[in-house]
Amino acid sequence: MNRYTIRMSLEGQRCLCIVIFLVHTAIGAGEGSSPLPSTVRAEENDLAVSFPPLDDLYASTLEKHFATENNTIVTSQIGSTALLPCIIRNIGDGIVSWIRRKDYHLLTVGLTTYSSDQRFQAIHLQHSEDWTLKVRFVQKRDAGIYECQVSSHPPSSIFLHLDVVEARAQISGPTEKYLKPGSTLRLQCSVVQTTEAPAFVFWYHNSRMINYDVERGINVTTDPDQRLSDLLIPAASVTHAGNYTCVPNNAVPASIYVHIFNGENPAAMQSSSPGFIQLNLHTYMYTIITMNILR
Structure with missing residues (x-):
């Protein structure tokens, strides 16, 4: 073996020792910086367990629905103001209409009154979910069923009953x-x-x-x-x-x-009361008419 061959073998052994040292150092550094077991890290990175799909999340939070119960009964007396509530969650770009069911008369669309009877008015505050139908100076003929309809696809509605009483x-x-x-x-x-x-x-x-x-x-x-x-x-x-x-x-x-x-005798006093006088007058007139017929 010549001198050149011996020098190459010594350099190869030195490089091998350097590589083994670097690998050992890297493994030691990795173990020291990660105290948690690998199984825990795998579970923490499992996104399917921690976060539901975005489609399911939006479907559950943005679904349109009525917060006012269907077939709600509102009682109002003649001459007063009736308020028929209609609260709608997540209405989006839907438009609310009120319809009187007994004659299918369109009362309001949005905030516009379509009825010639200006006693009907839709009440809605900006950013509110409440579309209330206001009926001023309630009359007996206003009693009946009213429909709150949202223009979605397909349209959805609830019905409210207005009872009118006379105080x-x-x-x-x-x-x-x-x-x-x-x-x-x-x-x-x-x-x-x-x-x-x-x-x-x-x-x-x-x-x-x-x-x-x-x-x-x-x-x-x-x-x-x-x-x-x-x-x-x-x-x-x-x-x-x-x-x-x-x-x-x-x-x-x-x-x-x-x-x-x-x-005086109360019974005798009753003969002078307005009701008794009116009754006697009717009796007298009936007697006169009967006598004239018999003649």
Whole structure:
């Protein structure tokens, strides 16, 4: 073996030692910088487990649906304002229309009123999901089914029922009352079939409003929230006889006739009441007509 061959073999052994050292260093550095087992790293990188597909995520969050329950019933009294709600989630570019079902009359499209009856109006605030139908000065004929429709493909709808009631006053007791002079006259008026508390209740004695006639011994107290109004006269006199009418601002009035008698028979007093006089007049006219026919 010559000198050149020996030199090459020594250089080859030196290179091999350098390569083995570098490989050993790299393996040691990798082990020191990764304390977690390889199985944990594999699970952390499993994206299918951690994150659902984007299509499923959008389908569950952006689906259009009605938040107002179908067949909701709204009750309103004559003369008041009715509000029919229609809340729609994720409406997108859909357009809301209101339709009166009994005659399929188109009332509103978006915020535009298509009906010639301007009592109907769609109420919607910007960025709101509520498209409420407002009906002012409700009438008995407004009762029925209303459709809230969204122009999607295919169109989707819910239906709401509007019930209309007529509020009325009601005076407790019989329609006629009999008292002796000096007795206490107490009348209680309640407002029934009402969806709104009355703003005021006026009492009339014949044609005179008496809510503030304290000097005449008349006291009127009204509780609008309870829909009640009381009229009290501690010592009634003959001047307090006559017709009393309870008149709420938002209901049909009610009346009662009060007799004040002094030692007379109440049954005899009844013969002078307006109802009895009217009945006798009808009887008299019937008798006259019958006699003329028999002739």
